[in-house]
Structures are given as C-alpha cells and as structure tokens.
Amino acid sequence: MPKKPSRKTSQSVIGLFRALGVDATSLPRTRPLYRRLVTLLEAAIARGDVPAGMRLPPERDLAASLDVSRATVVSAYRELEARGLVRGYVGRGTFVSAKPDAASAPFAWRGKIAASALQATDTTVRDLVRAAADPALMSLAAGVPALDCFPTAAFQRAMNHVLATNADMAWRHGPTEGLQKFRIALADRFGGEPEHILVLAGAQQGLDLLARCLIDPGDAVIIDRPGYLGALMTFRNAGARLVGWDITRADTDELEELLLRYRPKLIYTNPTHHNPTGVTLSIRTRRELLELAARYRVPIVEDDTYRELALTGPPPPPSLFKLDEAHTVVIRINSFAKMLAPGLRLGWISAVRPIIEQLALIKQQVDPHTQNLSQLVVCELLQQGVFDAHLATLKTEHRRRRDAMAQALRQRVPARHLQFEVPDGGMYLWCQLAPGVRARAVQDRALRESVMVLTGEPFFVGQGGDQQLRICYTSQPAANAVPAAQTLARAIAGAARDATDEPAMVRVV
C-alpha cells in the first residue's frame, strides 16, 4: 500500500480540474458526466499530471468542487479502477496505480481463459498425433494400422467415381446425422438400423458428444482400468468423477459393488481386443454386464473400434450393442481409424433414437455435419467389397507384425525385464516391467534413440501404470521390429540400472 499522501496532493487534482476549467456546466451533455470525468482523469494520468501513487481527492470533495453528484464521481473512480488506472483502499482512499495497465501492453490472455478450459492441460493426445506424423520418429505409441496396406488406388478410383457422378452431393451441406446412403451401408455391414446411426468425424468426436450429452459435473463414470486414454481425458474434462473397473479381472460382482457405491451416469468399456491390455470379455461376462446395466439403469458406452482386428483364436463374442437386442442400454462407438486410416476422420455412433436425436442437436453446434466426400467414398469401398478385401490384407499384415515384434522383444529383452502376452487381436502389446523399473525412464531413454512408446500411466484412473508399457505393433513394418526391440532392450537395461543404482545412492547419502 502506498504511504499516506498529504492533503495537498489530493487538493492538486481539484486544482487541476479547475485549471482545465472543468465543472458541471463545462462537461458536455451528450455523454454521461462520469464518462467525461474518466476521460479527463485518464488523460491526466497518461500525461503524468496526476502521477502514480497520488491519492485522488475523496469522492465527496471532488463532487462538491465540480458541483456534480457524488454518484458521478463514484462511477468515474470505479471505471478507472476497472481499467487498472487507480486502486481503492478501504479507509485510505483511491490511489493512482504505480504501473497503469497500458492498452498497448500485450493482452493477459491467460486471464481470459474459461475455468473449465484451464483444466484442459493434458497434452497426451496432441503429442501422440504429432509424434505419429513425425517422420523422424519410429512411433510405436499411437494406435495406427498398417497404413502401407491402405488401398490408395481403389480409394482414388472410388473418389473419382463419386466426383464424376455425385459431386454436387459432395460439395453441398449434408445432414447432421450423416448421408442416408452411408448410414444404410454402415447398418448393412456393421449391424443396427440406419436411423440409429450418427456419423462422426472420428470416435473421439463421439466421446466428446456423449460427454456433453450425458455428463453433468460431479457425475460418476465407471471406466475400464486400465482404459482408453482419450475417453479418460474426455470424461475427466467434462467434470466426471472417474471410477476404475479392473477390466483384466472383469469381475461383475466388483462392478455391482461400484454401481451400488457410486451410482454412475454411465459405464464406458472397450470389451473386444481391449486397448491397452488386449483382453476380450467372455459372452458370459457380457451378459452379466448387460443385466447389471439394465437392473441399475446405467447406460453402457461400448467402444467397439477393434472388433474387426481379430488376428488369431476364435472370433470374439457379439458386441454388447448386438447382445442388447432391444438396444435400450448400449451406445456403441465405431471408427474407421483402425480399419482404414486415422487421417480420414470418420466414425459413427449407434444408439436408440432419443440419444441419436440429442447427439445430433449437440453435433450441429460443434460440426454441423461430417465431411460428405469421405462418407461417399467409404460408402463405395464398403459396397464394392474393397473394404472387406482390405481388412483381410490388413489382418494378415498385422499378424505378421505382431509376431515379428513379439519375437524380437523376446529375443532381445530378457524375460525378467519385460513380460507380455501375445493378444488375439487389436494393436498392442501390454508389457509389464520388472519391479522397480520405471516406465517413464524406459520411455525417455527410447525417445532419445527416436523410438516412441507409451507408459501405462495415461490409461489409469488414479495411480497406476508406472510399470507398464504399451507398444503398438501394427504401425511399423515387420522389418522395424528388430531395431525397435534393440532400442527398447537398451532403454530397459538402462532404466533397470537406474533402478538398482538409486537405492544405493540413497544409502551413500
């Protein structure tokens, strides 16, 4: 607080106004009086006539000397304070601020950000997509299919066909729910009814729409533990209280306890070729899950994006959406990111009409409709059989990559350092490090050699995952498996040395 100013300085402001010939009669009548006062004082402060630290005259005194109402002066002082030019101290008066917050100073943008937006500080997804796009990195981090198998020539033919025959539909607006012919093609190939489908610009958009549609801040959400990091981020930023359900144990009694205890708004699960663990829930567990959801009246959001990527073993059981024949409790999310390409940004949601309706009302605000051209082209690929032929190719290649990566890791990394099971499908090896070896240390060391993997941490509600690595085996050609495994072997050995060194150092100190 500035030191107490003399009575004299306060008087000098009144003197200043007098010198300027300011009184009520000279203040123009077209604008409110207080505005004129503000302008005058602002100019006087800018010129330095009223220096920083000076106390302004008490409101009553200035009002009397200018023959205006006290309210006018109060308004003017408040306005100056709002502009950062003066500051009032209770019982001491109003002082010119030491450093007027000049209009030319850069905007304090941080102060403009909404409270909820300031919570969005997790950069994991952005970093993942950036790394996946970086040709200097060998990324085993983001879940990317074998893009060198992408049927580019067939895509080009389909695109040229669409533009030759149906360009007007591509260029104009489309319905928010998606083009009808595309919804029909999706229902034909993946089940459900066309009217129960909302086309998305990718699965992540679907999660965001669902969070907006269903989550009030403070609602509990039950989510796989570990579970998809994009879903965790979305529900967390929507203000949900996240509750983890151990997907590897998949104990439905445990789930019932959580339902009783937390009364959640929804259950999010990825029951088929689960990301990141690779587990697939049995038909029995699925039925129990549906029964619990119906009994406790809690919707299930089923992430079904890996279903078509079964590689070995028996085909996975039907989706929860399909088992829930009346489609009363399950909302299913699908995407072409893992079946075709993430760069396409194309997915869809299947649910009962009331939910599709509400989601479409929210989507119109966010993205009035998904790009038409990609809908039309993928529709062609589905109808011409290109899609299913591609899927067969993709699965053969993914199997080759999975086996190459598993073999390379087993040969290069001692089993005491790294344990994993070879999954029947999906895209990931979920690896357990030896006790004490920190996943972050492995990640950092591998990154220094331009190989990127994910630690388990972003997949966990609360603590966990600091001893796990997720390795995407589909994104790199099989020929990269050995160099990747060599780098990881070095990184793990290094991190293991750190782990044994650290306690020793603590002892020395």
Next chain:
Amino acid sequence: MPKKPSRKTSQSVIGLFRALGVDATSLPRTRPLYRRLVTLLEAAIARGDVPAGMRLPPERDLAASLDVSRATVVSAYRELEARGLVRGYVGRGTFVSAKPDAASAPFAWRGKIAASALQATDTTVRDLVRAAADPALMSLAAGVPALDCFPTAAFQRAMNHVLATNADMAWRHGPTEGLQKFRIALADRFGGEPEHILVLAGAQQGLDLLARCLIDPGDAVIIDRPGYLGALMTFRNAGARLVGWDITRADTDELEELLLRYRPKLIYTNPTHHNPTGVTLSIRTRRELLELAARYRVPIVEDDTYRELALTGPPPPPSLFKLDEAHTVVIRINSFAKMLAPGLRLGWISAVRPIIEQLALIKQQVDPHTQNLSQLVVCELLQQGVFDAHLATLKTEHRRRRDAMAQALRQRVPARHLQFEVPDGGMYLWCQLAPGVRARAVQDRALRESVMVLTGEPFFVGQGGDQQLRICYTSQPAANAVPAAQTLARAIAGAARDATDEPAMVRVV
C-alpha cells in the same frame, strides 16, 4: 400411501425367510450379507411371494429374527428402495412398491441427459443443413456459394496428385494445429503467421472451441444485432449472457456503453459483408472498435468468412485482425465453406500463440486433428492458383445471381411489401416486410411451394426479426430467380392478406 398393513403381513416375511431356511449361518460369506438379503427379497417380490403393498418387517425385527446386525437390514432395504422395488414412509415402515420398475422396461433416456444438453433444443442449424441437402427444395436459406462453379476437375487432379505423391501423409495422424505446409499456404494467401493458425473442420468448430476456451457460464458476450445464428446458438448454449450491438448503426459510443455496463468476455462481430445485413464497417469504425477492445481489454472474435466475396464497390477495409498489428486483441475465424464448398468442412482460426495453444488443447479432445486429405488438396489448389481463378469465376457468377434475384424480386413483389438494399458482397438480401406482415407466415407459405427462406428471428438476441427475411441469392442458378420471386410474391401477398384479415376478424368477434 398404502393403508396400514396388519402386523401379520410383516410377520409373514420373517416366516418366509424361515421357510427358506435363511439365517445368518446359511447366508454365504463370500458376498456382503445385505447383498444376499437383497437377492432373496428381490426374488420373493418377483415371484409374488411378497406382494405389492405388503409392509416389510421393521428392520430391528428382521435383524433379530435372522440374527444379523440391524445395519445389514438397513442396507438391504435401502438398496431395494434404490432399485424401485420398495418404498419407505417415515413412521409407517417400508412397503413393497405397487409397480416394480422392471429391468425390461425401456430406458427412460430423457432422465439421463445432462442439464446443459437439455438446453440444446434449437434445431435451426440442423434443419438448415438438412434443407440444403434436400433436392426437392429450392433452398434460399443456408448460405451456400454457387456450387456448380466448383472446380471439380482441378480438385480431382489435385487429389490424384496428392495421393500419388503424398498418400502416407494423408492417411496417418496429423498435428492438431494442422499440417505445417497447409498453415504456411494459408498464411501466405490470407495473412498472419503459420504458427498463429489452427486448422478447423469448419468455422462452426472454431466458434465451439472459442466458446469452450473463453466462456464461463454467466459471462456476457457482445454480438452483432442481428448476427450470425450459429454464433448466437454456440455462445448461448455455452451459458453466455448475450448482449446485442446494433451492427447497422455501428455506433461505437453505444458499444462503449455496453462494454461499461456488461463487462463482456468477448465481442463477436462479422464486420465485412455482414451476415445477414450485408453491411461492411468503415475503417474508422474498425479503428474505434480496436481501440475500445484494447482499452477495455476485451478480445474481439472476428468472423471474416465473407471477405473474399466482394462483388461491387471499393474493396472492403482490412480485417480487424490485420489492423490489430500486434494481434493482441483479435481472434479471426475463416472458412472455405463460402469460398469453395460447405461440404468440405475446412476452416481456420488466427490468433496469438497462447490462444492457439489453448484451443489446440481443447481441439485434441473434440477432434484430434482435421482431415489431412482436404488440407493437402486445398493446399495444392491455393499454390497452383486454382483457388484464385475459382474465386474470380465465383464472384462473376454471384454478381449475376445477386442482380437476377434483386431484379426478379423488384419486378414481382411490390415495393410496399418488400424493401431491401443490394449489398456490395456476401450472399444475402436482407429484406424488410411491410408493417404487420409476419416473416413466419411468408416462410410457411413459401415452404408449401418448396421454396425455403429464413426469417430474421434466429439472428436476433432477444425479440426481433419477425418482419425480416434473409434470402441467400448465391445458392440457386440465376434462372431460378424468377420462379423463386414468383413464389415469394405469392407468399408475401398471402401473408399480407392474413395481416389485414386478422384485425378485421378480431373486430367481428
């Protein structure tokens, strides 16, 4: 409330348990006792052994007779109540509900929707994009450029070139901010720095990201009056208090009053070929606006989507973003929807780095990145000069359409019924109806003849717009101007008859 049951019925539940051989010793130890009790009672209710309306034994009695703690019975009764099977009445006991809320009943989805989502009931944008996609309608409603001028052949060539040379970049993930080469091309053509650009899936996504980034519920937002309906919807649904600034008067003193009174979080304006009025703010007004924004430290969101669609008259003044040389207060939104095609879903935001950073953090949750292929193809179109050549063609065609529509309306609709000025650019005629003629009546009558226009209402904060029509003159070929004007003439004449009839009928009654 059910009538008082006899002591006997309560005793029969205890009898039932005894008959089932249930006591503490027979209850399995693997699950909590109360869960077992719940299961037993639920089954008894389902079988009808414990009928609707029956009072359950007092907790103390049942606990004593089963030799379990009272807490166990309390937990069980609470759980049954939560499931809708029983209901407790203070001082009277716990009764079996008359209609158990069967798990097989359809889900009450409405009850699951978040409070904020229930506010999203405005279907205007969804209806607009749906109508624009409906070949049976002659839509003058949505703002759509002359799509028959779209350079489809050049687009195809660019697409084939991109897929032949750069398919891997198209299919893989891209950076959240947009592909670097596309950001460079945007900065070269439209100004700003590549690092200050965030690529969007359309301008509406930009509005949504900005609302999430900047608006806390209850914040005031100053917006053009009339103003873009998509922006109104977005800010309103974000919980903002909307305050209209009359863009046709464009009085900056009035704006200052609003800034003082409402302390808004941001100002949203579309100062160039304004939607819907067609006005363009003068350079003087722009400078005053910037000065006010800087003085009051309120960011301006500038919608600059119509700038390139100047048709006649002098070129519009520079954008607020350009005039704000330090780019401290202006955030600019652009889109290719009006310059190329709305179906493409491609736009961008220009702003200082802290805002771009924060928007990217929010975008990763919503849509990890915008589709790569459209970025790469439009990049080609910009670099090869196809884009600028197309813009020249488009403007010639838009001028033709504007003049045809203006002439047709002037010839077919009496001036006393409809007044408008021919704008220098943009896409719309903003038309004033005669006093008493309701825009809704005109819209309904025209729609019965399959011609769709918009009333002014969705463009206004609060009341207003019920005497205005917005007619998009660019979306239909010039040859449709006369039939459209004929339909509108009939619709307006009909609505005018309604207007004169109504008071007469009131008088008769």
